[in-house]
Amino acid sequence: MQKVTGELLINKALELLDNGTVNRVLGWKRGEFAYDMTPAVFADAEELKNNFVFNDFCGANFSKYLIAETRKEGKVLVFLKPCDSYSFNQLLTEHRFDREKVYAVGIPCEGMVDISKVKKAAGDGILDIVCENDGLVVKTLYDTDKVIDCKEVLAERCVSCKSRKCVAYDELLGENGDVLDSSRFDEVEKLEKMTEDERYAFWQNELSRCIRCNACRDVCPACTCEKCVFDNPDSGVENKAVSDSFEEKMFHIIRAFHVAGRCTDCGECSRVCPQHIPLHLLNRKFIKDINEFYGDYQAGAEVGSRAPLVNYTVDDLEPSEAVQKGDADNA
Amino acid sequence: MRKCSIQALDTVFETIAEAAVLYLPVDGDNGASYKKWEKGTVMSNALNTVRSPKDFFFPQSENLMEFRTSGKTIEVIDKREEKEDFVVFGVRACDVKSFDILDRVFLNEPCDSYYADRREHGTIVSMACTRPVETCFCQTFGIDASNPAGDLSCWKTETDVYFQANTEKGEKLLAAIAGVTEESDDTAVKAQQEKTREIMKKLPLADLTTEGFGAGKTAELFNAPEWKELSQSCLGCGTCTFVCPTCQCYDIKDFKTGKGVIRFRCWDSCMYSDFTKMAHGNPRLSQLERFRQRFMHKLVYYPENNDGVYSCVGCGRCLAKCPISMNIVKVMRTIGGKADE
Numbered sequence: 009m010q011k012v013t014g015e016l017l018i019n020k021a022l023e024l025l026d027n028g029t030v031n032r033v034l035g036w037k038r039g040e041f042a043y044d045m046t047p048a049v050f051a052d053a054e055e056l057k058n059n060f061v062f063n064d065f066c067g068a069n070f071s072k073y074l075i076a077e078t079r080k081e082g083k084v085l086v087f088l089k090p091c092d093s094y095s096f097n098q099l100l101t102e103h104r105f106d107r108e109k110v111y112a113v114g115i116p117c118e119g120m121v122d123i124s125k126v127k128k129a130a131g132d133g134i135l136d137i138v139c140e141n142d143g144l145v146v147k148t149l150y151d152t153d154k155v156i157d158c159k160e161v162l163a164e165r166c167v168s169c170k171s172r173k174c175v176a177y178d179e180l181l182g183e184n185g186d187v188l189d190s191s192r193f194d195e196v197e198k199l200e201k202m203t204e205d206e207r208y209a210f211w212q213n214e215l216s217r218c219i220r221c222n223a224c225r226d227v228c229p230a231c232t233c234e235k236c237v238f239d240n241p242d243s244g245v246e247n248k249a250v251s252d253s254f255e256e257k258m259f260h261i262i263r264a265f266h267v268a269g270r271c272t273d274c275g276e277c278s279r280v281c282p283q284h285i286p287l288h289l290l291n292r293k294f295i296k297d298i299n300e301f302y303g304d305y306q307a308g309a310e311v312g313s314r315a316p317l318v319n320y321t322v323d324d325l326e327p328s329e330a331v332q333k334g335d336a337d338n339a
Numbered sequence: 340m341r342k343c344s345i346q347a348l349d350t351v352f353e354t355i356a357e358a359a360v361l362y363l364p365v366d367g368d369n370g371a372s373y374k375k376w377e378k379g380t381v382m383s384n385a386l387n388t389v390r391s392p393k394d395f396f397f398p399q400s401e402n403l404m405e406f407r408t409s410g411k412t413i414e415v416i417d418k419r420e421e422k423e424d425f426v427v428f429g430v431r432a433c434d435v436k437s438f439d440i441l442d443r444v445f446l447n448e449p450c451d452s453y454y455a456d457r458r459e460h461g462t463i464v465s466m467a468c469t470r471p472v473e474t475c476f477c478q479t480f481g482i483d484a485s486n487p488a489g490d491l492s493c494w495k496t497e498t499d500v501y502f503q504a505n506t507e508k509g510e511k512l513l514a515a516i517a518g519v520t521e522e523s524d525d526t527a528v529k530a531q532q533e534k535t536r537e538i539m540k541k542l543p544l545a546d547l548t549t550e551g552f553g554a555g556k557t558a559e560l561f562n563a564p565e566w567k568e569l570s571q572s573c574l575g576c577g578t579c580t581f582v583c584p585t586c587q588c589y590d591i592k593d594f595k596t597g598k599g600v601i602r603f604r605c606w607d608s609c610m611y612s613d614f615t616k617m618a619h620g621n622p623r624l625s626q627l628e629r630f631r632q633r634f635m636h637k638l639v640y641y642p643e644n645n646d647g648v649y650s651c652v653g654c655g656r657c658l659a660k661c662p663i664s665m666n667i668v669k670v671m672r673t674i675g676g677k678a679d680e
């Protein structure tokens with residue numbers, strides 16, 4: 009469970025509003041249930057005190073909202089979890105928002121909980137969830153209260169968290185963590201070990217569930233085009249539904265290429281997918297390849313870094329070395 | 340009313356599948372979805388499917404016609420597929436109600452023959468709910484989860500399955516499975532219904548009402564200042580519209596095949612920036628306007644045009660799936676008649 013409390017964040021926000029540093033606050037707003045917080049802008053103290061929450065269900069990454077927020081008057085306060093801070097830097101690298109109009113407070117994170125895992129573990133009809141020590145006390149309609157270990161229901165991206173270190177902030181609450189030696193490429197390795205047919209079947213099964221709602225793209229801090237080609241009727245590829253079974257693959261492969269070297273692996277795409285498609289595996293494959301071909305590179309680790317794919321050095325790998333031709337890996 | 344034992348349900352499925360294609364909810368790693376029944380298929384006990392059953396009548400995309408040119412002639416080919424009779428088993432009360440809402444749109448003049456064709460060939464077997472969850476609010480719209488409509492209604496208890504026909508199609512289906520079912524009274528069904536209705540009262544959204552919405556509310560609600568706050572973090576992704584059983588908007592587009600053009604239609608979403616784009620541009624330029632459209636349509640415009648019927652059935656899918664957890668309940672709580680208790 010989170011070590012920083014909502015109260016601490018509220019007090020910080022009140023202080024910064026009060027002394028005029030910021031005129032509004034991006035935060036998580038209380039919902040109908042214990043787990044459905046909505047990203048919201050808080051402009052007054054009463055609203056903050058009554059409805060601002062921070063707990064194990066505050067997964068939403070606010071970095072992308074800064075593009076719209078910094079077009080408004082005055083400075084906005086944003087709270088950044090370690091993974092959000094990488095997106096923040098990446099957006100700055102791409103000149104997507106005005107740093108001067110943001111006051112960033114870094115907050116440590118112990119990992120966010122995936123509500124669908126809680127539902128599986130505790131049963132249907134969740135009436136309340138109380139975060140206590142390292143567990144969640146879940147009250148349901150049909151069962152006795154259950155105590156669930158937070159570790160058992162962590163979101164996938166938090167299980168394989170790459171870094172507990174906030175890499176961007178004006179001020180830090182609590183102590184900064186470290187870059188972790190994570191297990192995030194394990195699943196990718198499994199996919200690499202498959203035969204082409206197995207891998208094809210794996211992605212076929214996953215991607216055929218896609219309903220092309222575009223939530224993965226819309227939430228992605230690396231997808232910030234003013235007009236996505238897939239939304240542009242003049243592009244010739246704009247589509248709201250798949251016209252054949254290859255179409256959804258094309259959308260995902262193009263998107264993965266487009267964010268290659270820019271994706272910080274924040275995990276938002278997989279978090280929001282209504283069909284639970286493991287989109288992060290596509291991005292992680294790219295990250296892993298970039299690391300192996302060009303040396304370790306983490307998008308968003310600092311502002312202004314040149315990603316290997318948009319940089320040239322004489323030591324760069326020849327394309328022929330990067331591509332395994334035909335079925336060389338099956339031979 | 341007729342019944343069969345739980346063990347005999349497979350035989351019921353087999354009998355139905357002899358005369359029609361049978362679809363039922365099946366569990367998967369990521370929730371339940373409708374699948375074609377084959378020998379050995381196990382019906383899911385999940386409360387509801389991730390995608391709604393509207394696909395059966397209004398698929399996400401379908402080909403309408405094809406144009407082929409040769410010389411100076413254009414040949415117009417109807418791309419309609421031959422429909423077979425099919426049965427959808429296990430539809431919940433909320434989703435059954437959604438078909439009425441779609442019917443009012445597609446079957447009204449001018450009748451949508453593609454939709455009508457599927458409706459004619461489909462038989463709906465509903466399934467009463469016994470374990471509603473926190474996101475369920477069908478009762479807000481007067482739907483009784485324990486007494487689902489449909490051509491044939493079903494109740495599943497620990498030991499038996501009960502059937503009650505409501506339409507001619509339902510009678511026909513019930514007659515087809517007469518050999519594997521027997522006459523029964525409704526004592527067990529009544530008892531189950533009573534229990535479910537008690538649970539419904541305890542749901543967190545039980546107090547949600549439609550007060551403040553409905554026909555004639557456009558002027559009052561259209562410019563409500565709350566839309567700004569409600570829509571401010573909406574991503575415009577359209578997930579809510581795609582998982583919704585009653586969202587019915589579509590786009591018609593042409594696909595160049597090289598030899599001609601295939602005209603198809605696919606789901607559209609009022610949350611999208613190019614929705615209803617016309618020659619002069621788009622009438623709704625901001626996400627606030629698009630967001631407002633979705634909820635005004637469900638809660639004000641649709642009832643205005645359809646005898647006061649709301650076009651939300653309270654299935655809760657948008658509550659569970661919106662990436663930012665914004666939804667119709669939050670809209671109703673914020674700008675509607677505040678629930679008193």
Ligand code: SF4
Pocket residue numbers: 217218219220221222223224225280281282283284285287
């Ligand atoms: S969020 Fe999921 S269902 Fe929606 S477009 Fe992305 S992959 Fe497809």
Ligand code: SF4
Pocket residue numbers: 572573574575576577578579580610660661662663664665666
């Ligand atoms: S309300 Fe939610 S699901 Fe609907 S478009 Fe907005 S963000 Fe997407």
Ligand code: SF4
Pocket residue numbers: 579582583584585586637650651652653654655656657658667
């Ligand atoms: S608006 Fe939401 S709750 Fe209502 S019918 Fe649609 S998906 Fe279900």
Ligand code: SF4
Pocket residue numbers: 386387431432433434468470471472474475476477478482483484652653654655
């Ligand atoms: S909304 Fe009502 S009818 Fe639908 S699944 Fe829930 S309880 Fe059943």
